[in-house]
Amino acid sequence: MDAILQPVANFFGPIWPLVWSLAKIVVLLIPLMLGVAYMTYAERKIIGFMQVRIGPNRVGPLGLLQPIADALKLLFKEVIMPRGASKGLYVLGPILAIAPSLAAWAVIPFADGVVIANVNAGLLYLLAITSVEVYGIIVAGWASNSKYAFLGAMRASAQMVSYEVSLGFALICVLLISSSLNLSDIVSSQGTGWGASHGVGFLSWNWLPLLPMFLVYLISGIAETNRAPFDVVEGEAEIVAGHMVEYSGMAFAMFFLAEYANMILVSTMTALLFLGGWLSPVGFLPDGFHWLALKTAFFLFVFLWVRATFPRFRYDQIMRLGWKVFIPITLVWVIVVAVWLMSPLSIWK
Amino acid sequence: MEFKTVVFYFLAAILVLAALRVITARNPVHAVLFLVLAFFNAGGIWMLLGAEFLAITLVMVYVGAVMVLFLFVVMMLDIDFARLRDGFWSYFPVGALIGVLLAFEMILVLGSTRFGFEAFPVADPAADFSNTRELGLVLYTEYVYPFELASLVLLVAMIGAVSLTLRKRRASKYVQPSAQVAVHREGRVELVKMAAEKDEPTAAEAAAATDNPASAPGATAKN
Numbered sequence: 333m334d335a336i337l338q339p340v341a342n343f344f345g346p347i348w349p350l351v352w353s354l355a356k357i358v359v360l361l362i363p364l365m366l367g368v369a370y371m372t373y374a375e376r377k378i379i380g381f382m383q384v385r386i387g388p389n390r391v392g393p394l395g396l397l398q399p400i401a402d403a404l405k406l407l408f409k410e411v412i413m414p415r416g417a418s419k420g421l422y423v424l425g426p427i428l429a430i431a432p433s434l435a436a437w438a439v440i441p442f443a444d445g446v447v448i449a450n451v452n453a454g455l456l457y458l459l460a461i462t463s464v465e466v467y468g469i470i471v472a473g474w475a476s477n478s479k480y481a482f483l484g485a486m487r488a489s490a491q492m493v494s495y496e497v498s499l500g501f502a503l504i505c506v507l508l509i510s511s512s513l514n515l516s517d518i519v520s521s522q523g524t525g526w527g528a529s530h531g532v533g534f535l536s537w538n539w540l541p542l543l544p545m546f547l548v549y550l551i552s553g554i555a556e557t558n559r560a561p562f563d564v565v566e567g568e569a570e571i572v573a574g575h576m577v578e579y580s581g582m583a584f585a586m587f588f589l590a591e592y593a594n595m596i597l598v599s600t601m602t603a604l605l606f607l608g609g610w611l612s613p614v615g616f617l618p619d620g621f622h623w624l625a626l627k628t629a630f631f632l633f634v635f636l637w638v639r640a641t642f643p644r645f646r647y648d649q650i651m652r653l654g655w656k657v658f659i660p661i662t663l664v665w666v667i668v669v670a671v672w673l674m675s676p677l678s679i680w681k
Numbered sequence: 682m683e684f685k686t687v688v689f690y691f692l693a694a695i696l697v698l699a700a701l702r703v704i705t706a707r708n709p710v711h712a713v714l715f716l717v718l719a720f721f722n723a724g725g726i727w728m729l730l731g732a733e734f735l736a737i738t739l740v741m742v743y744v745g746a747v748m749v750l751f752l753f754v755v756m757m758l759d760i761d762f763a764r765l766r767d768g769f770w771s772y773f774p775v776g777a778l779i780g781v782l783l784a785f786e787m788i789l790v791l792g793s794t795r796f797g798f799e800a801f802p803v804a805d806p807a808a809d810f811s812n813t814r815e816l817g818l819v820l821y822t823e824y825v826y827p828f829e830l831a832s833l834v835l836l837v838a839m840i841g842a843v844s845l846t847l848r849k850r851r852a853s854k855y856v857q858p859s860a861q862v863a864v865h866r867e868g869r870v871e872l873v874k875m876a877a878e879k880d881e882p883t884a885a886e887a888a889a890a891t892d893n894p895a896s897a898p899g900a901t902a903k904n
Binding site (some may be wrong): 346402418421451452453456459460461463464467468470471474485486489492493497513623649650652668 | 708714717741744746749752753812813827833853856874
């Protein structure tokens with residue numbers, strides 16, 4: 333590998349680190365965007381099957397080219413700007429929506445050592461970047477100068493700020509027991525313990541000792557990505573897609589890309605933090621990226637499953653669940669885990 | 682020029698410009714968004730200094746939470762821009778005086794020989810140096826009392842804000858979630874058995890009735 337890279341590095345000279353980083357970003361983003369495209373296909377197919385329909389089946393074999401056709405259609409559509417819109421911010425909205433959901437992938441490890449930036453404060457970085465995501469929605473909703481869009485933006489900011497708190501507390505529990513903010517270390521710390529040494533590694537993953545936090549994280553993740561049943565931000569039956577109502581063409585598609593990239597991000601995070609990432613569940617099978625992919629796919633399926641199963645929450649019920657149920661649970665559990673960690677009964681020493 | 686220096690001047694230039702736009706922007710929403718940009722660049726400069734914990738916390742706390750609520754409020758307010766600009770020149774001398782004073786004090790402190798790179802040599806951190814860990818260790822051992830005191834002040838401020846703004850509204854309708862969950866069908870719907878009141882159907886009507894057994898009589902809903 334080094335022998336191939338060295339002449340290329342010499343060719344670029346001092347800007348080589350920049351070029352090398354860009355190359356890594358491209359290698360990450362292309363599969364991610366393909367994943368997003370086929371996530372929309374999977375969503376339509378799976379929900380179709382759950383509702384005893386066929387789903388897309390016209391474009392290509394089994395409808396497999398449908399996402400490509402959709403993307404092309406959106407690319408060629410005109411981006412309409414309302415006359416009363418705030419011009420600069422109207423364009424900035426979709427960009428602000430998609431940028432954090434892609435930037436967050438910089439610290440996600442895919443296997444042992446396979447990560448763009450192996451920073452020590454990786455988990456903090458993720459928390460910071462995901463908390464910025466809300467700006468895209470607020471800015472888009474305000475700049476559209478439309479009642480529905482503004483209502484959507486208001487709901488989004490209230491909802492995302494509320495669920496971030498319980499999300500953060502759930503993460504604090506994880507970093508308490510793994511005593512590291514580095515995502516690679518968090519995964520490798522789940523590979524030690526009673527279960528791992530007895531060939532049943534899945535028993536020493538974080539989901540078991542942190543079961544309430546695991547569930548809170550998953551549900552808050554669904555709320556944070558504004559997916560059904562917490563999708564009052566879009567609320568297509570009441571505020572006709574909320575912040576996206578005035579957008580068309582590629583600007584509209586950017587919001588969709590951001591939403592699906594966020595879904596994949598939350599699923600990967602859940603797999604890394606609670607289900608041992610790339611670690612194998614049993615001793616006789618080797619670890620590897622395929623385990624992470626499988627676990628992520630499972631959580632993505634849960635996202636779709638939940639969407640097809642539950643009706644939309646009423647807005648005050650969403651707020652109640654966030655503030656009056658999840659935050660007290662997580663607050664108490666942080667203290668429980670901290671006490672457990674320092675007590676003689678601790679299983680993490 | 683070193684690459685790091687280029688990055689520093691890039692971030693610093695955007696930071697200064699954004700900070701200027703915060704006070705010159707006509708629209709308050711734009712001003713808030715420029716403040717967000719300023720926070721981001723300040724975070725970038727801290728990152729450049731190797732203070733990654735502080736940088737990320739700045740983005741997380743200020744950009745992710747405080748400014749979102751700021752934006753929320755500014756968007757909801759009905760602001761009269763003309764009145765906002767009123768009296769700018771009458772306040773200008775006082776503001777300028779304070780600004781000059783602040784700049785003078787900063788020059789006095791930062792420009793002195795006791796606050797330069799010579800006075801505080803930059804320690805060369807080890808390879809596995811973790812900013813977060815070091816900060817946590819110092820914060821919870823050496824400075825634990827000031828730290829706890831600060832948290833207490835924040836708690837008091839929080840309770841104060843809640844108690845100042847909390848007012849009971851008589852008109853608001855309240856739902857009890859536990860009462861909602863505890864609802865059973867028996868409490869809402871009563872099924873009443875009723876005798877059929879129809880005349881004997883003719884043969885044709887009977888055949889039609891067996892084809893279409895829906896809308897069975899006998900169930901009445903009561904709320």
